[in-house]
Amino acid sequence: MSDITLTIDGKSVCASPEMTILEAARTVGIKIPTLCWHEDLGSPSVCRVCVVEIEGQNTLQPACSYPVSQGMTVRTNTPRVRNARRMAIELLLAHHPDDCLSCQRNLKCELQQLAADFGIREIRFERVSRKIPRDESTPSLVRDADKCINCRRCIEACEKIQGVAVLSTVNRGFDSVVLPAFGDDLDSVVCVLCGQCTLACPTGAIVERDDTGRVWDALADPNMHVVVQTAPAIRASLGEELGLPAGSIVTGKLVAALRKIGFDRVFDTDFAADLTIMEEGHELLDRIQKGNAPLPLLTSCSPGWINFVERFYPDLLPHVSTCKSPQQMFGAVAKTYYAERADIDPARIFVVSIMPCTAKKYECQRPEMRSSGFQDVDAVLTTRELGRMIREIGIDFDSLPEEEYDAPMGISTGAGAIFGATGGVMEAALRTVYAVVTGRELSEDGLEFHDVRGLEGIKEAEVDLEGATVRVAIAHGLGNARKVMETIRTGEAPWQFVEIMCCPGGCVGGGGQPIGTVMSSRAERGQALYEVDREMPLRESHKNPAVLALYQEFLDWPLSERSHELLHTHYTPKKS
Amino acid sequence: MLKMRGPVGPEGSGVVCECDDVFLTEVQRVVSVYKERPEDLVQALHDVQSLRNYLPREALRVVARTLDVPESRVYGVATFYSMFSTSPRGRHIIRICESAPCHVAGAAEIINSLLNELGVEMGGTTSDGIFTVETSSCLGVCGVAPAIMIDDTVYGNLVSEDLPAVLRRYR
Amino acid sequence: MEFYRAHVLVCGGFPCVAAGCRAVRGEIERSVKEHGLEREVRIVETGCLGPCDLGPIVVVYPEGTVYSRVSVDDVSEIVGEHLMKGRPVRRLEYTERLPSVSQADHKRPDYFGIQERIVLENVGLIDPDSIEEYIARDGYLGAGMALTSMSPDEVISAIKASGLRGRGGAAFPTGVKLGFTARVEADQKYIICNADEGEPGTFKDRLILEGDPHKVIEGMIILGYSVGATMGYIYIRGEYYLSIERIERAIAEARRYGLLGHDLFGSGFSFDIEVKKGAGAYVCGEETALIESMEGKRGEPRQKPPYPGTCGLWGKPTVVNNVETIANVPPIVRNGADWFRQFGTPTSPGTKVYTLTGDVNNKGLIEVPMGITLREVIYGVGGGIPGGRRFKMAQTGGTAGGCLSETHLDIPMDYESLQETGSALGSGALLIIDDSHCVVDIACALLRFFEHESCGQCTPCREGTRRLHDIFRKTRELAATEKDLKLARELAGVMQASSLCALGQSVAVPLFTIMDHYADEIEAHLEGRCPAGVCRPNPANADESAYETLQAGNGIR
Numbered sequence A: 001m002s003d004i005t006l007t008i009d010g011k012s013v014c015a016s017p018e019m020t021i022l023e024a025a026r027t028v029g030i031k032i033p034t035l036c037w038h039e040d041l042g043s044p045s046v047c048r049v050c051v052v053e054i055e056g057q058n059t060l061q062p063a064c065s066y067p068v069s070q071g072m073t074v075r076t077n078t079p080r081v082r083n084a085r086r087m088a089i090e091l092l093l094a095h096h097p098d099d100c101l102s103c104q105r106n107l108k109c110e111l112q113q114l115a116a117d118f119g120i121r122e123i124r125f126e127r128v129s130r131k132i133p134r135d136e137s138t139p140s141l142v143r144d145a146d147k148c149i150n151c152r153r154c155i156e157a158c159e160k161i162q163g164v165a166v167l168s169t170v171n172r173g174f175d176s177v178v179l180p181a182f183g184d185d186l187d188s189v190v191c192v193l194c195g196q197c198t199l200a201c202p203t204g205a206i207v208e209r210d211d212t213g214r215v216w217d218a219l220a221d222p223n224m225h226v227v228v229q230t231a232p233a234i235r236a237s238l239g240e241e242l243g244l245p246a247g248s249i250v251t252g253k254l255v256a257a258l259r260k261i262g263f264d265r266v267f268d269t270d271f272a273a274d275l276t277i278m279e280e281g282h283e284l285l286d287r288i289q290k291g292n293a294p295l296p297l298l299t300s301c302s303p304g305w306i307n308f309v310e311r312f313y314p315d316l317l318p319h320v321s322t323c324k325s326p327q328q329m330f331g332a333v334a335k336t337y338y339a340e341r342a343d344i345d346p347a348r349i350f351v352v353s354i355m356p357c358t359a360k361k362y363e364c365q366r367p368e369m370r371s372s373g374f375q376d377v378d379a380v381l382t383t384r385e386l387g388r389m390i391r392e393i394g395i396d397f398d399s400l401p402e403e404e405y406d407a408p409m410g411i412s413t414g415a416g417a418i419f420g421a422t423g424g425v426m427e428a429a430l431r432t433v434y435a436v437v438t439g440r441e442l443s444e445d446g447l448e449f450h451d452v453r454g455l456e457g458i459k460e461a462e463v464d465l466e467g468a469t470v471r472v473a474i475a476h477g478l479g480n481a482r483k484v485m486e487t488i489r490t491g492e493a494p495w496q497f498v499e500i501m502c503c504p505g506g507c508v509g510g511g512g513q514p515i516g517t518v519m520s521s522r523a524e525r526g527q528a529l530y531e532v533d534r535e536m537p538l539r540e541s542h543k544n545p546a547v548l549a550l551y552q553e554f555l556d557w558p559l560s561e562r563s564h565e566l567l568h569t570h571y572t573p574k575k576s
Numbered sequence B: 001m002l003k004m005r006g007p008v009g010p011e012g013s014g015v016v017c018e019c020d021d022v023f024l025t026e027v028q029r030v031v032s033v034y035k036e037r038p039e040d041l042v043q044a045l046h047d048v049q050s051l052r053n054y055l056p057r058e059a060l061r062v063v064a065r066t067l068d069v070p071e072s073r074v075y076g077v078a079t080f081y082s083m084f085s086t087s088p089r090g091r092h093i094i095r096i097c098e099s100a101p102c103h104v105a106g107a108a109e110i111i112n113s114l115l116n117e118l119g120v121e122m123g124g125t126t127s128d129g130i131f132t133v134e135t136s137s138c139l140g141v142c143g144v145a146p147a148i149m150i151d152d153t154v155y156g157n158l159v160s161e162d163l164p165a166v167l168r169r170y171r
Numbered sequence C: 001m002e003f004y005r006a007h008v009l010v011c012g013g014f015p016c017v018a019a020g021c022r023a024v025r026g027e028i029e030r031s032v033k034e035h036g037l038e039r040e041v042r043i044v045e046t047g048c049l050g051p052c053d054l055g056p057i058v059v060v061y062p063e064g065t066v067y068s069r070v071s072v073d074d075v076s077e078i079v080g081e082h083l084m085k086g087r088p089v090r091r092l093e094y095t096e097r098l099p100s101v102s103q104a105d106h107k108r109p110d111y112f113g114i115q116e117r118i119v120l121e122n123v124g125l126i127d128p129d130s131i132e133e134y135i136a137r138d139g140y141l142g143a144g145m146a147l148t149s150m151s152p153d154e155v156i157s158a159i160k161a162s163g164l165r166g167r168g169g170a171a172f173p174t175g176v177k178l179g180f181t182a183r184v185e186a187d188q189k190y191i192i193c194n195a196d197e198g199e200p201g202t203f204k205d206r207l208i209l210e211g212d213p214h215k216v217i218e219g220m221i222i223l224g225y226s227v228g229a230t231m232g233y234i235y236i237r238g239e240y241y242l243s244i245e246r247i248e249r250a251i252a253e254a255r256r257y258g259l260l261g262h263d264l265f266g267s268g269f270s271f272d273i274e275v276k277k278g279a280g281a282y283v284c285g286e287e288t289a290l291i292e293s294m295e296g297k298r299g300e301p302r303q304k305p306p307y308p309g310t311c312g313l314w315g316k317p318t319v320v321n322n323v324e325t326i327a328n329v330p331p332i333v334r335n336g337a338d339w340f341r342q343f344g345t346p347t348s349p350g351t352k353v354y355t356l357t358g359d360v361n362n363k364g365l366i367e368v369p370m371g372i373t374l375r376e377v378i379y380g381v382g383g384g385i386p387g388g389r390r391f392k393m394a395q396t397g398g399t400a401g402g403c404l405s406e407t408h409l410d411i412p413m414d415y416e417s418l419q420e421t422g423s424a425l426g427s428g429a430l431l432i433i434d435d436s437h438c439v440v441d442i443a444c445a446l447l448r449f450f451e452h453e454s455c456g457q458c459t460p461c462r463e464g465t466r467r468l469h470d471i472f473r474k475t476r477e478l479a480a481t482e483k484d485l486k487l488a489r490e491l492a493g494v495m496q497a498s499s500l501c502a503l504g505q506s507v508a509v510p511l512f513t514i515m516d517h518y519a520d521e522i523e524a525h526l527e528g529r530c531p532a533g534v535c536r537p538n539p540a541n542a543d544e545s546a547y548e549t550l551q552a553g554n555g556i557r
């Protein structure tokens, strides 16, 4: 449609007709404050912090949802506008605890930022607390409904993006608050612990459970051999947590920082990702060739996704790969193979994972995840928690010299790196499956399967394996996963292999990623991972020398009895 | 299946929820006409509530499953409307209008007398489980204010002395 | 129709049911039978006859004698004397305050002097359960005319020309609204009759629905035809048990007569109606909240635009109109716009149904032309203020309406004039308050209502209604300061400017008018005095504790 012109604060602005006033104003450098609006989650239009004056309208209107129109005159800076905005903020503060200083979101809270920007110095109303106890029922998340400001962003994230719908506004009027059904705790509802709500929340009402204390304790314990693994996506997102631009690749600095913090060995989950491809690729071929289990095969590396299938599609669990996630394969191998080789009592090994994910905190303590005889992974820290540890000890991250991962479990290929982006597991698997099936090597160009990349919700592709074609699909965000699962349930799904990532964008958009994660930052992080891949000397999992050695020395071959014992698992239907 | 003793009403109220199989079957029967019709949630809740005068949790679960609505939303809706209650109530609901026209006509006095007569607080249920007293917005009978509504019957032009006789009809 | 020598009308309006008319009716039936009169006398339960506080009311035709406050014990005398011997029972007859409901012709000038009945033309006169009686009084004639001899555009033009404005509160010109929706292309459109009527002090819609349900059905058919909607819904308060029953019966009757369903009047136009119940939320009267509720959600208003006229129920163009607005439509179509314009004022044509409550002698339902003064209503139709007390304040338009003081008694009651006083005609509620009341206490009652009914969606209203109520409670306890009241004013101003829907926006209307017109009285509270002697420093008064418990009851866990 053709552009229209309107006037904002005396400036003539050209805008397209589907824009809101907020968007039009941003094109000319007027940043209207917002709170309930979120660039990926839309405008519930409820906080009224973004109100502006529109000529000809009696009342102020929310810029975040009000459409522009030809000839409209908007004023964003009038006493009436400022008063209304200030009052909204003051009212919210009066119904919010006064704990900023000890809040997990201190300095990363949009409400606090607004209070600072508006210079709110006095709250003229009595502070009122909801007196709802904090929900610490899950290993992943902590919900403090007292801090909720009813912006509803989490509801949108959970229901529209994730299709889980754990949260709803309950009660009416002043008593309104966002809670799970029946006011229950998260552990007794259908929450999959993905943490997308923690990214959506502007305040500290839903945060990751902080496990940094346990990790500091382990590091301080001289008897403990503390090893750390870093998920593929961390190298593309930790920089942002520490103030660098979105998509900065910080692999070497990440390793250096972890050594500074005091980890005894710095390993890479990318190694375990390569291992996963070996197992899962062979599982796929097995299913296709032997027909011993249903197709399509569904990937299993995303624990939020596993929680989702167990709750919503228990009937389709046989489709899910029996492979553990890379984090858990790593833990199982670390406390067996590595312990043996390094000659350390596995009881003394403490495995820490740096993950983009809150669901991993839950995964690591599932009873199935103890195949080494111990809890395979002892603690999971999100990108945000690692960021805090780095800041706490005053590491000047940006000026750190780059360092290398430790061998052997720090050796990896480009295929492992792209696990962190949606479509990455698929692409990594295809590289290896191609080689196994055809017995031939892919060219440099042929390695890149562009059809499976990108942020489209559901992607489909056909891959020619010299005669045989494999039809695949990729979905990210559980809302999209739901659509795929409904198709599979009908029995009409045309695919043999389907990759599903719980979080939008894949792990680069995980629920443990830096506050402020939006679709565009997910895209940049994904690009960064593909760049990491391109720079790697080895780009196919089956070429990872450390993985090959692991098979030779310890596991024998993919899907061997020992791999089954250590690297595979089973699932349990959960009540939904 | 399990026989649940659900939440007990306000202390000493004598109201106990028994979400037994029979009840849940009844709920299932009542809501089956709304199968996979999320838009009929409010109507379905009316029907379910008419069984026990409130909406027990297990019943809400049945509603969620049958209408294909997330439990969270069912609960959000059930707590929004003032005619719905998620905690047990007495056999008869007494609604008292406290809006300005009734206020002007002396509702406060009637409320006082009523609560005294029943020995409960506003929102409470009598110990024999017969009455629950709730305030309500305008009942649309301001012409005969002050008024109370017991279930679907309105008593208007009330003075405190009328109350015992009115209440006796329900005991 | 069979012929009866006499008709006995027993008011079956909800307030009269409350006053005990059912028992009286039963007794009349018994007594008529006992006297062997069942073939000569027909007993009809009608809709509201108007003066509710005089119920139960019994009217005997053909004489048109009105008996008020009839008790079961009076029945044998009425039957024995009046029906048997033709001698009206003077003792029970109501003459003074209600000169002539007894006149079957409601247009007679001596009926309430100033009443004019368009909307209520049948209410109280016909058996609402009888479609035949409605038809006998030109019922469905308007729909027949519209569907068979007018184009949709002509219907809309007629409504536009009549100058009819919405009676639900916002007073938007109905014809213009229909025009918007008629122009939108869509595979499906809807008509919604807004019968949520939650405005305190308003019960006109219920009495229209109970007294003349077919008129609402007919109006909806005409509206549907005019915009091309084939489906209509009546969203009705869940507490209105009797109205729901009556309207559902009426819909079934209309279907049976082929007046709803396929191919009405052989015009090829099809239309049907379904009833949806609310569940206790004032805000669901707001048209977009109503739509959300109909979609099975929390009744939270939507941010506009888009307006329902283009994007309403299920995203389809939807016309939402008030019951009274819709009830005006059949007479307009039947009699023409010019006929309608002879009532009321040029900018506010027609009549308005008011519900008169509070400190007046005659509480109840009246229909008068637009533009009559408050004084005429209170001291004419209303019969003055009881107990020889003085008029202090009138609130027009319900809780969200403004408050008028003595100086406004001679202002004409129409949309424009009231707007100038900062008030509004709103839904037609008229609450009369005498000098025994304190305005601060009244303000508390109003604010309590808003706090309870705020949907809780947007910040200014969710938080603000509670804070305003707090400040006025403090004032009532004689503990507030000037600073508090200044804050209240600032807050109410922000709520008016930036709340999402008209509920939050309109809190300021009563509050500012009270604060402006009764500044001295409020001031006195800051000095520890309540001139009316109502407010006390002790906070533990009855309605307070009632309220607190309610809040606690609403809490979670």
Ligand SMILES: Cc1cc2nc3c(=O)[nH]c(=O)nc-3n(C[C@H](O)[C@H](O)[C@H](O)COP(=O)(O)O)c2cc1C
Pocket: C165, C166, C167, C168, C169, C170, C171, C172, C174, C194, C195, C196, C197, C198, C199, C282, C283, C284, C285, C286, C287, C288, C320, C321, C322, C323, C325, C326, C501, C502, C503
């Ligand atoms: C809080 C609130 C409550 C309302 N309640 C009602 C109501 O009970 N009945 C009604 O007809 N309109 C009500 N309205 C007005 C409706 O939104 C809408 O304007 C009206 O139904 C349109 O019909 P009309 O044009 O016939 O007046 C309410 C508006 C608000 C903001």
Ligand code: SF4
Pocket: A141, A157, A158, A162, A164, A165, A166, A167, A190, A191, A192, A193, A194, A195, A196, A197, A198
């Ligand atoms: S963690 Fe995920 S599933 Fe759980 S409430 Fe948050 S968004 Fe919903």
Ligand code: SF4
Pocket: A147, A148, A149, A150, A151, A152, A153, A154, A155, A178, A200, A201, A202, A203, A205, A206
């Ligand atoms: S929990 Fe956070 S995101 Fe959810 S409504 Fe409350 S403040 Fe908003």
Ligand code: SF4
Pocket: C283, C300, C301, C453, C454, C455, C456, C457, C458, C459, C461, C462, C499, C500, C501, C502, C503, C504, C505
């Ligand atoms: S103004 Fe009040 S009722 Fe309207 S949307 Fe806001 S909170 Fe809800």
Ligand code: FES
Pocket: A033, A034, A035, A036, A037, A043, A044, A045, A046, A047, A048, A049, A050, A051, A062, A063, A064, A065
């Ligand atoms: S950001 Fe626009 S209303 Fe909240």
